[in-house]
Amino acid sequence: MDTTLFSQINTTISVKERDLIGVEQFQKLMQTKDKEALALLLQTTPYHLSAKDLSDLTLIDKHLMTELAKEYAWAFAESPDPTIVTLFSLRYVYHNIKVLFKARVTKQDLSALLIPIGEESLEALEHLVGTFSAERFPAFMAEELASIWAEYQDYKDIRVLEIGTDLAYFRHLKKIAEQFEIEVFSQAINLMIDFYNVITVKRALDQKKPQSFMLQLLSDEGSLPAKDFIKLVQTGDLISWFNQINPDSFNTAFASFEEKMRQGTITALELEYLYDLMQFHLLDQARYTVEGPLVLARYLLCREFEVKNLRLLLSAISNNLPLDSVKERVRPIYGQ
Numbered sequence: 001m002d003t004t005l006f007s008q009i010n011t012t013i014s015v016k017e018r019d020l021i022g023v024e025q026f027q028k029l030m031q032t033k034d035k036e037a038l039a040l041l042l043q044t045t046p047y048h049l050s051a052k053d054l055s056d057l058t059l060i061d062k063h064l065m066t067e068l069a070k071e072y073a074w075a076f077a078e079s080p081d082p083t084i085v086t087l088f089s090l091r092y093v094y095h096n097i098k099v100l101f102k103a104r105v106t107k108q109d110l111s112a113l114l115i116p117i118g119e120e121s122l123e124a125l126e127h128l129v130g131t132f133s134a135e136r137f138p139a140f141m142a143e144e145l146a147s148i149w150a151e152y153q154d155y156k157d158i159r160v161l162e163i164g165t166d167l168a169y170f171r172h173l174k175k176i177a178e179q180f181e182i183e184v185f186s187q188a189i190n191l192m193i194d195f196y197n198v199i200t201v202k203r204a205l206d207q208k209k210p211q212s213f214m215l216q217l218l219s220d221e222g223s224l225p226a227k228d229f230i231k232l233v234q235t236g237d238l239i240s241w242f243n244q245i246n247p248d249s250f251n252t253a254f255a256s257f258e259e260k261m262r263q264g265t266i267t268a269l270e271l272e273y274l275y276d277l278m279q280f281h282l283l284d285q286a287r288y289t290v291e292g293p294l295v296l297a298r299y300l301l302c303r304e305f306e307v308k309n310l311r312l313l314l315s316a317i318s319n320n321l322p323l324d325s326v327k328e329r330v331r332p333i334y335g336q
Contacts, residue, residue: 003292005080010295012078017299020334021045021306029313030323038317047310060314064307065115071303072117075296082119083179084293087188088300090176092117093125094169097145100129101161105152140175144168163216170196170219184294187247188282193222194229194245195275201233202268236264247282254278273329276305280332305331 021029025045032038035051042049046067053059075085092115103110114122124136132149134142148164170193177189197218204214211230218226223245232241239261246254257274260266266274283301286294309330316326 002080006291006293006296009078009080010290010292013295013299014290017302017334019046020302021310023333026309026330026333029310030327033317035317049314054314055318057315057318060318061311064311065117068303068307069116071300075300076119079293079296081293083176084185084296085300086119087173087176087185087297088304089117089119090169090172094165094172096122096125097129097168098162098165100126101149101152101165102158104129105158105161138175141168141172144171166217167219170221174221182293184282184285185297188279188297190223191245191247191275191278191282193219194224194241195271197222197224197226197229198233198238198241199268199271199275201230202266202271205233206268236261238264238266246278251281253281269329273331276308276331280305284332302334305333309333 025041029038029041032041035054039049039051039054047063049060049063053063072085072089076082076089079085096114096118099110099113102108116122118125120136127133127135128137128142129145132142132146145165145168148161148168151164152158152160173189173192177186180186200217201214204217211227214230215226218229220226222229224232224241229241232238239258242258242261243249254274254277257266257270257277260270279301283294283298286292286298289295312326312329313323315321316323
């Protein structure tokens with residue numbers, strides 16, 4: 001990959017970063033409990049919500065995702081290599097595939113659940129799911145979806161579509177990892193898959209699900225066989241796995257999570273937070289460079305976290321919930 005090709009987009013990002021909600025700005029939002037005052041503060045951000053809007057969770061989420069979709073559309077249009085953008089947008093594509101599969105089965109209009117994020121249009125994706133014709137998508141993707149649909153025809157169980165689509169997503173990620181010459185991106189994908197497996201097992205065990213149930217859900221694309229992930233969580237030995245996959249063993253930001261792994265007390269929510277924290281530290285090295293694709297990757301991750309943080313905050317305010325729990329779950333903020 002010719003890293004010099006990213007010079008122009010990285011210059012644009014240096015300007016666009018000024019619109020990201022910084023630490024001080026987010027703290028002000030956190031301290032503002034009045035919806036009128038909060039709406040006024042939001043006018044200084046890309047998320048222009050009125051006080052009335054802040055009482056409607058559906059409208060809040062729609063607005064946040066609309067702004068995020070604009071960022072992805074810009075990134076796809078301007079990036080010299082769309083694979084960098086696809087690394088982040090692919091989960092929305094496979095979410096949409098699930099929705100389209102369910103709509104095909106139930107004969108219902110589920111278009112309100114679709115998220116307009118992806119390199120290709122929603123119309124092109126709908127054509128793919130309806131015909132399994134790879135006119136605008138990779139051939140392997142059409143083959144995967146056709147195989148999932150065939151299995152559904154055998155079992156007539158909608159879970160086949162859900163699970164099959166999730167696993168196809170991770171196989172697609174693995175193919176993307178093979179294209180990258182920069183190790184950081186391969187590490188990011190490996191973290192995505194491994195943490196999905198660990199969190200899935202943790203939740204299943206908390207719900208007292210059998211091993212057969214877990215094996216259906218786990219991806220074979222992780223750093224370990226699926227059964228090994230189950231054993232690690234069951235025996236409380238996640239720290240041995242973490243020590244192998246941690247790209248920065250000297251980073252003290254992970255210390256409290258490591259201690260909870262050693263004690264066998266870490267929760268699924270804490271694992272989700274740890275995953276986001278690791279991805280942030282992995283890509284935050286772009287802060288010290290103006291060259292190459294890492295700048296774009298970091299920018300997109302910051303936009304993702306911004307939306308996630310605002311969703312947490314605005315949902316709590318809309319439901320009149322205490323903000324202490326929000327503070328504990330806030331993801332790293334730009335400039336932190």
